Amino acid sequence: SIAARLLAMPEYREAETVFCFVGTSREINTLPILQDLLTSGRTLCVPLCVGEGRMELRKISSLSELAPGAYGIPEPPPDSPRVAPDAVDFAVLPCLSCDHAGRRLGQGGGYYDRFLSVYRGGAVLLCREKLIRDEIPVEPHDHPVPWVLTEAGLFEDGTPARPG
Numbered sequence: 001s002i003a004a005r006l007l008a009m010p011e012y013r014e015a016e017t018v019f020c021f022v023g024t025s026r027e028i029n030t031l032p033i034l035q036d037l038l039t040s041g042r043t044l045c046v047p048l049c050v051g052e053g054r055m056e057l058r059k060i061s062s063l064s065e066l067a068p069g070a071y072g073i074p075e076p077p078p079d080s081p082r083v084a085p086d087a088v089d090f091a092v093l094p095c096l097s098c099d100h101a102g103r104r105l106g107q108g109g110g111y112y113d114r115f116l117s118v119y120r121g122g123a124v125l126l127c128r129e130k131l132i133r134d135e136i137p138v139e140p141h142d143h144p145v146p147w148v149l150t151e152a153g154l155f156e157d158g159t160p161a162r163p164g
Helices: 002-008 010-014 031-040 111-118
Strands: 017-020 043-051 054-060 090-093 122-126 147-150 153-156 159-163
Touching: 002 010, 002 031, 002 122, 002 147, 010 090, 010 122, 017 031, 031 043, 054 111, 090 111
Parallel strands: 017 043, 017 090, 090 122, 122 147
Antiparallel strands: 043 054, 147 153, 153 159
16 A cells, blocks of 8 residues: 555656665565556666665666665666666655654665765655654664655655645
């Protein structure tokens, strides 16, 4: 239901270039999102781990390009086209947990914090409602995400924006 809600978001629908994580078994299933982007003819880029705490955004044209990479996460090949963060219109990001205000708890590698430190477009965190917490530990390098999408609805800066 979270993916279906995302597919209906005007901000997502209007974006020409979308950066989206490839969900693992412990995360939100992003395959419907990835497939929607590929069939719509828009530009889809996904993360490629290139070093400790560093990822690059890489364009893919088919899900068949993805193969297990760092940490067993499906990744594009190293020779796939690189996409600059400022070319992205909308970003779909993962978290282990977050609060409704978009403060996220990740895996601890800093991959997405580095991305968020240079990215200025629209972004949404996908999180199951049962994993939402009232308080998330925040460090100076952490960057909140403006939208949080759960099966209960969309939250913007901690306030229900488009509830279920």
